[in-house]
Amino acid sequence: MMHLEKPGIRILGIAESYRNRESSLLCGIVMRRDLIIDGCAFSKATIGGKDATNAVLDIWNTLGRDDINAILLSGCIISWFNIIDSDHIREVTGIPVIGVSYEESDGLHDDIRHHFPEDEERLSCYLKLGARISYPLSTGKTIYLRAWGTDHGAAGRLCNIFTRQGHVPEPVRVARLVARGADRFYDYR
Incomplete structure (x- = not known):
């Protein structure tokens, strides 16, 4: 159960950088409610593969944290149809x-x-x-949610807490930026 009222709630946001390669780079950012970044880890997923779930769990295991209250994925289908088994991640x-x-x-x-x-x-x-549920944010934008281990209302309220502008919650927005930056860095190595 998420405790949305907690001032120190921490979310693991995960997003990818995918640029027509054999694999995409995933970044996980741990962010507190006050938008302080509190952790970072990376993994990769095969383009068109079936390892996205393991890539997310690799990030979880690398971080080794017991203070994360929820995982927020920027999409459940990444790396060209590499599908994340979100229910399995919730179970683990x-x-x-x-x-x-x-x-x-x-x-x-x-x-x-x-x-x-x-x-x-x-x-x-x-x-x-399953189906996605639309949720209107206080920014005036709408997001589309799937949730495991909580109801869609609580999932939407959590996204609202972490969305300061537009429609992308900060943990996944920052994770996407970091993944893209790290992906570009590896081009120069």
Whole structure:
């Protein structure tokens, strides 16, 4: 259970940098309610693979923290149809997992069928995610949520607490910026 009233609530925001390679770089940022960054870790996921769940758990394990109250994912489908099993992450970590996206869509069922016509496991993982629920933020923007280990109302309120402008909660906004910066750095090595 999340304690949204806690002044020191900490969220692990995870986002990726994907630039047409064999793998994408994931960054996890631990952020407190007062927007202080309190931790950072990296992992990678295979483009078109099935290792996104393990990549998220690698970040969790690298951080080794017991004070994180929820995991906030910038999307549950990353790295070109590499689907995160958010319910499994909730089971392993024991904390709520929230997947956030920013645009309304009809879903990816047809795209998965087109690109992976024989991959019933991938399609099943996608369908297991369930429907997204729209949630209006106090910024005037709308986000689209999936939640495991908490209800959609609490998940939306958590996102509202961590969203200062626009529609991207700060933990995943910063994680995306750091992932992109680190990804560019590796280009020069």
